[in-house]
Amino acid sequence: MAPALLRQPQFRRYWLAQTVSLFGDQVLTLALPLVAVLGTRAGPAEMGYLTAATMLPNLLFPLVVGAWLDRYPRKRRIMVLADLGRAVLLAVVPVAYLCDVLALEQLYVVAFLTGTLAVLFEVAHSTLFVSLVARRHYVDANSLIGSSRALSFVAGPSLGGLLVQVLTAPIALLVDVLSYLLSALFLARIRPTEPAPADPGGGSRGLRAGLGFVVRSRILRATLLGTTTLNLFNYMFHALFVLYASTELNLSPSLLGLAIGAGALGALLGATVTGRLARRLGVGRAVVLGFVLFPAPLLLVPLAGGPTWAVLAALVAAEFLAGLGVMLLDITSGAVQTAVIPEPLLARVTGVKRTINYGIRPVGALLGGTLGSALGVRPTLWIATVGALAGVLWLLPSPIPHLRDLPERER
Template sequence: MPSASSAASDSGRVSSSLWRDIDFRRLWAGQTASQLGEQSSLVVLPLFAVLTLHAGAGQLGVLRAVGQAPVLLLSLFVGAWVDGWRARTVMVLTDAGRTLALGAAALAGLFGRLDLPTLFVVAFAVGALSVFFDVAYQASLVRMVERDQLVRANSALEGSRSAAQIGGPALGGTVVSLLSAPVAAASGALFFALSFLSIRRIRRIESIPELSEGRPRVWRRIHEGLRFVLGDTSLRTVCLASAAFQFCFAAVMTVYLLFLPRELQVSGTVVGLTLAAAGPGALLGSLLAARLPGRFGHGTVLVCAAALGDGVFLCVPALHGSSAVTVLALLSISFVFGCGGQLVNVTVMAVRQAVTPDGMQGRAAATITCVGMGSAPLGSLLGGLLAQEWGLRTGLLVTAAGMMLSPAVMALSPLAFLGRELPGPRN
């Protein structure tokens, strides 16, 4: 049996070889810039609607639903399509498209044309292109690194997502408050342009699985992806838990983005900083995800992290006023949520990639994304309705309680009993 020191040495060599790969570093840099653009835009568009256009709860729910709808409408088709294309090409094209979309929003704002209908169009366009990027980048990672490097590679990339969660919302909220929404949209476009430049420099030639002949390719491949995910107990549970979480979290965030400025009377800068506080927590979660599953088991980590991260939102409805104590409590809640959520994200991604053959990676990722994130538009609409009919505080309490469905689903499934070792690919 290898000693602890030799195991640590092997782990260090794996991590060192990963970062010596210049193409992986370019993917990491591009992913970081892309996430900064995406995270800032997720704050900029709703804050502009609430603070400048004085959008009501129902209108904000519709705006968020429009931005999330492409996940439900496109994910399965994108997964089937990406498995037959080079991921680098897809990511480069989508970064270019998102740069143009947010750039157009910035120009519309400068000329006084950035109204709610324009926001709907921009939100849908950015959301649709983000579906392509997210599926492609997950498929590109498996084609780029060895399977024994997946956990560390995912941890590194999710760490970049954490950094984006720190900087993106804070930047978006601050720029909207101090300058203007058009300038904030332009900053998001700049990040997507930087991602475009970084990923475009990746030189590794990807191997594309051969497409078989027969029935129309896209429908056959979508069916194969659905059958594979639904036929695997772990992936099926991930789909159900993800759907429960995304539905309730979308409802929570719709109410939350109204609750902070209107009920607690905090500024756009504080809203951005509060959302950004999830970033340091997510960074800690990324670091813990490289160690805790191997010590306590993947199933135990998933259930405990989900229960802690989701349950902490139940504290928000108890807050009153905009005092320093309230702001500190909001920051702490976001930090804990980010840590637990990132632990779940990294662990789930490692499980999904480990049990999925290379030629099925894009479709498996897209299927889980579609089932999970596809419920988000409905959650956003429900959140807006509850806030409008029951009030912000009651609506937030009910939707936050619903978030506990996700850890409950995992705790009652075989996923909770996954051990320290990841399972192998299922054919």
């Protein structure tokens, strides 16, 4: 069904916009920190501030943006403007570099504002998706977008590193500028039938409506509690993973990079097979399988030991299978959640989900560091992996395991 979707001009433009933007984001993820390090001599504290400036909009704005967007009739226009705004902001960096006026404070502002526009884009994206894709094709459409995301994870860092090496980090950002301009062009050529805006209530009323729906919906409540649990313990795990692999397993940076790269290949395979798995198992069982297959292979990491080849094999297997699992989980749970959310509430509920999912990540990282210092790294990795597996327990009493097809939209 995926090739048939690509024969539809409207969806094809939407998919192309997502694809070029995802590849550009991979360049940005590498290039902006390198601009700070090489162009402004940023130290550890300054790098922490830059990371915080990038992440802070995900904590501050999704709820408010969601409530506003559900009352705004033209979400596609917001996405185009967000792309153009990010292109302009990032273009400032190489210009300032060439004029020899680049300062760290500029990078903080650029990181915060591009992060804010990314929130606008991502929250509006959910509404545009349902206006372009029939319900029966949600899994296939998410699989196509997931394939682009996984491919960007595989090829994007290498492309970004090459561009930074050849062009320097500030000039490499022009590739990201181009990606946002192309994304805006593709989106501008889409003519979706967007849902009518929601009843224009006050801001607090809009927020309550989104939160209220999440609490009332058994399906959405279970998936959100499950993913929140999974994110908490997953970020505990990954706060310590590189430290553990480097210092206790004695893996070299190149071998560690090889293991992590296997995760992207697993994600690419997961995006390719998820549609077929969901049709064979039923979409609900595929969601449950994703909740297990994502964290379970990570148990191999604290179990790893022995010669270098055995350690590397364990970590490659863990990352590859976890990458497959996370894509299976993201695609199927995303399709189920999109299917049940009423269209007038899509942006608000997306804002609620984004705030919770992004808000729990730094909590998990801090908890991982604290427990790692108190208990040791290996015991904390055990706690994190077992805790992440517990996320599936939220799904078992819900209707999700019994879903053969996508559920009906709730009210």
